[in-house]
Amino acid sequence: MRQATNDIALDYLLQQLAIQQPSPEQVITPSWSGLEHLNLTVKRDDLLHAIISGNKWRKLQYSLLAALQQNIAHIVSFGGGFSNHLHALGYCCHALNIKFTAIVRGDYSANPSPMLKDLLKWHTDIQYVTKVSYRQRDEPDYLRQLQDRFGKVMIIPEGGSNELALQGIAELVDELLQTYDYIIAPVASGGTLAGLIKAKHNTPCKILGIGVLKGEDYLAELVQNLLPSDLQTLPSAHWSINHDYHFDGYAKSSQELHDFCDDFYQQTQIAIEPIYSGKLFFALRDLIGQGYFPQGSKVLALHTGGLQGART
Numbered sequence: 297m298r299q300a301t302n303d304i305a306l307d308y309l310l311q312q313l314a315i316q317q318p319s320p321e322q323v324i325t326p327s328w329s330g331l332e333h334l335n336l337t338v339k340r341d342d343l344l345h346a347i348i349s350g351n352k353w354r355k356l357q358y359s360l361l362a363a364l365q366q367n368i369a370h371i372v373s374f375g376g377g378f379s380n381h382l383h384a385l386g387y388c389c390h391a392l393n394i395k396f397t398a399i400v401r402g403d404y405s406a407n408p409s410p411m412l413k414d415l416l417k418w419h420t421d422i423q424y425v426t427k428v429s430y431r432q433r434d435e436p437d438y439l440r441q442l443q444d445r446f447g448k449v450m451i452i453p454e455g456g457s458n459e460l461a462l463q464g465i466a467e468l469v470d471e472l473l474q475t476y477d478y479i480i481a482p483v484a485s486g487g488t489l490a491g492l493i494k495a496k497h498n499t500p501c502k503i504l505g506i507g508v509l510k511g512e513d514y515l516a517e518l519v520q521n522l523l524p525s526d527l528q529t530l531p532s533a534h535w536s537i538n539h540d541y542h543f544d545g546y547a548k549s550s551q552e553l554h555d556f557c558d559d560f561y562q563q564t565q566i567a568i569e570p571i572y573s574g575k576l577f578f579a580l581r582d583l584i585g586q587g588y589f590p591q592g593s594k595v596l597a598l599h600t601g602g603l604q605g606a607r608t
């Protein structure tokens with residue numbers, strides 16, 4: 297039996313799930329042109345846990361804590377067939393004895409992905425919906441219907457990007473052992489970048505997002521909408537999103553990117569995948585080569601984990 301009181305603290309959760317927090321900061325020196333003028337460090341959030349990797353743990357921890365504290369025994373969330381978010385949340389719910397309903401975009405019942413097979417193993421209630429009905433995932437009416445249907449339930453948005461996610465990302469920033477001139481991270485649903493911006497807004501540190509989706513017109517807006525209102529008007533010098541490295545969209549990627557990921561692993565012994573971290577480090581190599589960062593800059597790249605999503 298788990299306790300169900302307001303006294304449940306984050307420590308309990310960290311222990312229960314065996315999270316390796318804080319994650320290490322590691323200087324890397326791959327043979328990239330221009331890197332000799334910079335300091336490049338990687339925040340290894342990919343090492344937080346073997347299954348619940350990276351930014352998904354950061355984003356989910358305070359929602360999970362709230363569920364335990366409020367004695368909510370059922371969580372509902374949304375994602376695609378390879379979603380790192382559903383994977384992380386599915387595992388956490390299983391380990392914490394919380395019922396989990398995953399609303400999945402598209403019908404994979406005949407051919408579940410490795411991610412979905414894991415969810416089945418963890419007794420997730422998987423509900424496949426059409427792309428059209430998936431589009432309702434943020435609509436208040438639809439969410440109210442889900443609330444009515446499931447009763448006492450916590451609904452977490454796609455990607456885990458809610459207000460509590462920003463608090464978890466702030467913790468990652470608190471862990472940092474030194475100050476940096478730049479922090480660079482991949483962007484999909486925007487919660488990670490919003491969390492970094494919020495935590496660093498009153499420092500000289502610049503936050504640079506690498507868009508992994510074809511989202512020129514809306515990614516910045518997603519991030520803005522997650523920020524507290526007084527930070528929505530931050531000058532653009534504080535943060536920006538670069539859209540040159542999405543490789544045509546989310547899971548699409550080129551041979552060049554795959555080769556880059558292999559080469560990066562050879563040089564650093566750090567595994568990356570072509571959906572998020574591969575694009576991040578590819579962009580970094582390119583930007584460093586172009587002289588984007590002033591000489592002597594201290595750059596921190598956030599390894600957000602996500603290796604499970606690249607399984608086929």
Ligand SMILES: *Cc1c(COP(=O)(O)O)cnc(C)c1O
Nearest residue numbers: 380484485486487488572600602
């Ligand atoms: C979800 C995810 C991201 C994107 O983070 P957002 O907060 O959704 O922008 C980046 N990297 C990995 C590995 C992810 O799983």
